[in-house]
Amino acid sequence: MFLRHLSLVNYKNFDSKTLEFDPVINCLVGDNGVGKTNVLDSIYHLCFGKSYFNPVSTQNIKHGADFFVIEGEFEKNERTEKILCSFKKGTKKVIKRNGKPYEKFSEHIGFLPLVIISPSDRDLILEGSDTRRKFMDGVISQSDKVYLQNLLKYNKVVSQRNSLLKYFVANRTFDPDTLSIYNEQMDMLGTAIHRKRVEFIDSFLPIFKEQYQNISEKDEQIDLSYESQLSDDSLLHLLKNNIEKDRALQYTSVGVHKDDLSFTIADHPIKKFGSQGQQKSFLIALKLAQFHFIKQLADTTPILLLDDIFDKLDENRVSHIVGLVKDDNFGQIFISDTHADRTENVVKNIHQSYKIFTL
Ligand SMILES: Nc1ncnc2c1ncn2[C@@H]1O[C@H](COP(=O)(O)OP(=O)(O)OP(=O)(O)O)[C@@H](O)[C@H]1O
Numbered sequence: 326m327f328l329r330h331l332s333l334v335n336y337k338n339f340d341s342k343t344l345e346f347d348p349v350i351n352c353l354v355g356d357n358g359v360g361k362t363n364v365l366d367s368i369y370h371l372c373f374g375k376s377y378f379n380p381v382s383t384q385n386i387k388h389g390a391d392f393f394v395i396e397g398e399f400e401k402n403e404r405t406e407k408i409l410c411s412f413k414k415g416t417k418k419v420i421k422r423n424g425k426p427y428e429k430f431s432e433h434i435g436f437l438p439l440v441i442i443s444p445s446d447r448d449l450i451l452e453g454s455d456t457r458r459k460f461m462d463g464v465i466s467q468s469d470k471v472y473l474q475n476l477l478k479y480n481k482v483v484s485q486r487n488s489l490l491k492y493f494v495a496n497r498t499f500d501p502d503t504l505s506i507y508n509e510q511m512d513m514l515g516t517a518i519h520r521k522r523v524e525f526i527d528s529f530l531p532i533f534k535e536q537y538q539n540i541s542e543k544d545e546q547i548d549l550s551y552e553s554q555l556s557d558d559s560l561l562h563l564l565k566n567n568i569e570k571d572r573a574l575q576y577t578s579v580g581v582h583k584d585d586l587s588f589t590i591a592d593h594p595i596k597k598f599g600s601q602g603q604q605k606s607f608l609i610a611l612k613l614a615q616f617h618f619i620k621q622l623a624d625t626t627p628i629l630l631l632d633d634i635f636d637k638l639d640e641n642r643v644s645h646i647v648g649l650v651k652d653d654n655f656g657q658i659f660i661s662d663t664h665a666d667r668t669e670n671v672v673k674n675i676h677q678s679y680k681i682f683t684l
Pocket residue numbers: 336337338339355356357358359360361362363364384385386387388633661662663
């Protein structure tokens with residue numbers, strides 16, 4: 326799969342911009358702040374219906390304007406797919422495929438698989454568990470529609486249960502029967518989500534370890550494991566046992582919305598004990614593993630966005646990653662960098678078609 330054509334109107338710093346891409350390698354070069362990342366983000370937007378960097382849609386509109394439009398023409402399995410994503414202040418965002426609007430954006434997720442590697446990936450190591458859950462959910466959802474639907478339903482039930490717990494306190498009342506309806510729904514959906522996450526980690530872990538060894542070129546013992554309260558107990562049981570705590574907190578303190586991934590090197594948390602280089606390799610390996618995992622399951626090859634990749638890796642390692650396009654049926658890569666020469670050096674040596682865009 327590849328993106329042939331992109332057109333932007335009022336998207337972040339662009340008034341109007343049209344780009345015709347190479348099917349294999351595309352480099353966006355220019356000074357800091359010219360909008361290289363914004364172009365990559367607009368491609369992400371077409372595939373996921375939202376920005377990777379700023380989920381507040383109004384903030385993706387160019388300052389002073391009141392709407393944005395992103396249009397892309399993809400070639401997928403010998404068909405042209407025209408995707409349009411538009412948003413006007415005060416209205417709902419619209420995503421259309423070949424002129425037909427999606428009723429639910431979730432139906433679009435996974436149709437155009439894409440993986441982005443960016444400096445903000447460091448949040449996966451440094452920030453709270455929600456960033457790691459989002460990563461895991463993002464990978465699974467691109468290839469499993471049922472999982473995504475279960476997740477959306479689960480989140481809705483948790484939020485309804487939380488409202489009920491607040492209502493109990495505000496009105497000095499308690500209704501165990503209504504609460505148990507929510508508990509049962511959470512249990513059914515949460516158990517399915519937990520099972521899928523266990524299966525996912527089982528198949529993802531070997532791919533991740535292989536990618537890490539390729540990048541680090543050293544024999545380091547890294548690990549990734551799934552942590553969930555549901556590993557030891559059923560969710561229904563956990564919810565019942567924690568009811569007094571939940572009533573006091575006025576929110577649901579147990580469930581798969583508390584799951585986490587633990588990242589370690591030599592059995593110690595990478596956040597505290599990994600060097601900068603080890604942390605960077607760990608993050609790149611996670612994202613490349615995501616790429617290979619999705620590729621195995623999708624009906625097409627994901628697009629790979631490499632934002633500011635030289636921030637993470639030296640030239641040799643960047644060459645290694647960009648060189649993956651030489652593999653059969655690899656797909657399309659977009660690279661952003663401030664140094665045109667450095668980028669061209671790397672891509673020239675791959676001996677594949679490429680285009681350089683100076684912004
Ligand atoms: N809604 C918006 N309206 C207008 N400009 C915006 C908006 N959102 C972001 N920008 C501008 O976009 C620019 C940042 O673009 P981007 O992050 O794509 O730069 P870059 O070329 O990737 O830079 P770097 O090399 O520093 O990563 C900034 O100048 C910022 O002010």
